[in-house]
Amino acid sequence: MSGISLAVAPRSDPDHGSEREPTAMLGGVMGSLRVIELQLVAFILVFSASGLVPLTDLAFPVATTLYLLAVSRLAFPPLHLHSPPTHHQEIFRGSRLFQAYVVVGTTVGLFLPLAHVLGGFARGDDAAVRAATPHLFLLSCQILTENVVASLGAAFSPPVRALVPLLYTVRRVFVILDWAYAVWAAGDGGALAPPAAAAWLWFGRGLAAANLVYFSANLFGFLIPRFLPRAFEKYFRMRDELCAKTAEDKQTRSGGHQLSSPPPVAVEQQQHDGDGDGAVVAGAAAKSVESKKAD
Incomplete structure (x- = not known):
């Protein structure tokens, strides 16, 4: 619920199916909530059409x-590295205690x-419904x-993925403040209220708190x-x-171009060898002319 699902690497690696990492991303627990994703869409539609959610929310x-x-496009564009998907997805790796903390948040915040x-x-x-529905x-x-965002993977950079739970949690803290004020400011319903009504009232108050x-x-201590x-x-x-890899590729390409042309020393050596061969031929021709004159 606080956003942890986006920080988590996939539950299992395709090449190592038996290995499961104890990872979690605070607040989301998306792996366990995918089952009720359609219900969440239905809730959004119902809440939007019911008039219980303010226009600002x-x-x-x-x-x-x-x-x-x-x-994502202007400030923190995605970086495409040749690495496994887990390298892009995982931001924060939590322990088993942290996973338990996320489960508690899912129960308190959603169910x-x-x-x-x-x-x-x-x-x-109606007052209780109207107070809790925006959250x-x-x-x-x-x-x-x-x-x-998690399904798109590397299409969003880590800062953008981290902003999702951060922005929503900031807004929901103010919404929860309104919820807590609404239920705690309500009267007790009279000293002779039935025990069920009193239990219901204090359940709403305790849940908001x-x-x-x-x-x-979660916001000020983790996110x-x-x-x-x-x-x-x-x-x-x-x-x-990525910058280091790009510089290395450029250096490799420039080194390849240098190897394709003969070094200056080799050219000079070839010229020197050519001059030496010409001198030998000229000397042999001179000796042949001298011998003919002698005859």
């Missing part, structure tokens, strides 16, 4: 996509809010964007200080490798 994915395309929205529809709690809409758009804590920590610098470092290292 509806326009955010469009503006973000246009910005990413512009950055529980989805259950909360569906439960709000069933209970007729789910933006998260669904983020997952689909990460899927597209958990999302705010998780994604704020900005670790993930984004790693993406830039990888990009500039790839650019240096």
Whole structure:
């Protein structure tokens, strides 16, 4: 959910099918979410048509996509190196503990809010549904964007891939703040409220607070200080490798041209040898003339 899927290398290498790397890219977990990709598209359409998502949040994915395309073409174009696909895809390699952290984020950020929205529809709690829906809409758009970028592979450079979770997470933190304010500012429904109603209210409050804590920590503790610098470092290292390879190819081609023409020393030696042969022939002719005169 926080973008980790884009940083991960493929689950298995085609040449080494039995090897699986313990990799993850924070926030996305796209490998496990591809199964419900069509459902996410359906959610996006439903949320867009329901009127529960503000216009600014509806326009955010469009503006973000246009910005990413512009950055990919103008600022950080893709670098094409002759290397395995994993060399282009992998940005951050996480441990098993990190994978568990990503699973927790997927549960807190996607599955529980989805259950909360569906439960709000069933209970007729329009306020809870309206508060949580923008977060789910933006998260669904983020997952689909990460899927597209990951499927295109080397068509997008590491900085562009890192910007996808970063931009969406920044926006969703503000959306979650509005969600938390909406549910915590609501009244308790009376001191004599049924236990089920009180449990539902505190479930919504706890879920909003958990999302705010998780994604704020993810943004300020991982994406900005670790993930984004790693993406830039990888990009500039790839650019240096490409420049070095280009210079080496030019040097190789220039060396080949030099070998195709004889060196100056060899030309001079050939001229010297030719002059020597001419002198020998002239000497032999002179001796022949002298012998004829003697006769």
